[in-house]
Amino acid sequence: MRVVSIEPSTRLDQLLKYVDIVSTGGEAKNIIQDGKVLVNDRVEKRRGYKLKSGDVVRVGKDFIKISFKE
Numbered sequence: 001m002r003v004v005s006i007e008p009s010t011r012l013d014q015l016l017k018y019v020d021i022v023s024t025g026g027e028a029k030n031i032i033q034d035g036k037v038l039v040n041d042r043v044e045k046r047r048g049y050k051l052k053s054g055d056v057v058r059v060g061k062d063f064i065k066i067s068f069k070e
Contacts, residue, residue, distance in 0.1 A: 001063040006051065008068050012037065013047035015066075021059050031059065 004019055013028040016037070022028045031037060032047045038058040039049065051057070055066040 001056070001065055003065045003067055005067045005069045008053075010051050011047065012039070012044060012049040012051060012057070015051060015057060015064070016059065019062075019064055021062060036060070 002019075004015070006015065006018065010018070012032060013025055016022045016028040016031070017025065022031065029047050033045055035043045035045060036059060037044055039051075039055055041056075041058075051066045053066055053068045057064045057066065
């Protein structure tokens with residue numbers, strides 16, 4: 001599991017691009033709407049979901065724990 005430090009206003013689709021899981025916003029939208037992204041072990045289909053410190057995002061075998069930049 002990798003820990004990623006992000007800005008508090010970061011959305012789920014932005015995170016996927018930031019950590020290079022996808023290369024475009026359209027690709028992020030597709031995998032989110034297809035139910036391939038889990039946040040805290042629940043399918044999250046809202047690409048605009050605002051991440052919280054401590055959230056764990058899973059895409060396939062990739063696990064990303066969220067922390068906020070200080």
